[in-house]
Amino acid sequence: MATGTDQVVGLGLVAISLIIFTYYTAWVILLPFIDSQHVVHKYFLPRAYAVAIPLAAGLLLLLFVGVFITYVMLKNQKVTKKAQ
């Protein structure tokens, strides 16, 4: 078995993914079937955010990946130019 921080990080990731999955499932799948006057609706944002937030997060992720790739490529170019 992995030890120390590996176990903590791994189990933390599992917990985060489970939390996100249950909340999102309740938001998208269960809420429309619950009477709109029920108190549980207080804990969820308007449903438009159920698509907007993952979309924004995905775009941010793509942006981050693109910036990282550009940075690495520029660093490589500078190193090759210096070696010439």
Place this chain on the structure above:
Amino acid sequence: MTKLAQWLWGLALLGCTWAALATGALGLELPSACREVLWPLPAYLLVSAGCYALGTVGYRVATFHDCEDAARELQSQIQEARADLARRGMRF
């Protein structure tokens, strides 16, 4: 057919089904609760696929079988090799 072609076919089929149902092009009168569940479905599938990937990675990190002795032996061998090569004149 390649795997990529299979995946694209499947995605295209699912996408067309979803679009047809969500825009009401088939003329079916679905109850409003079903429509409410249907329209965010692609986003939901993406998010759950992401959660599954994250969870699997985390689980496999947590249950990975470490070999402490082999790790220490490898590190000492690396130190030996570095010292040897440095002696022969290689710069790190």
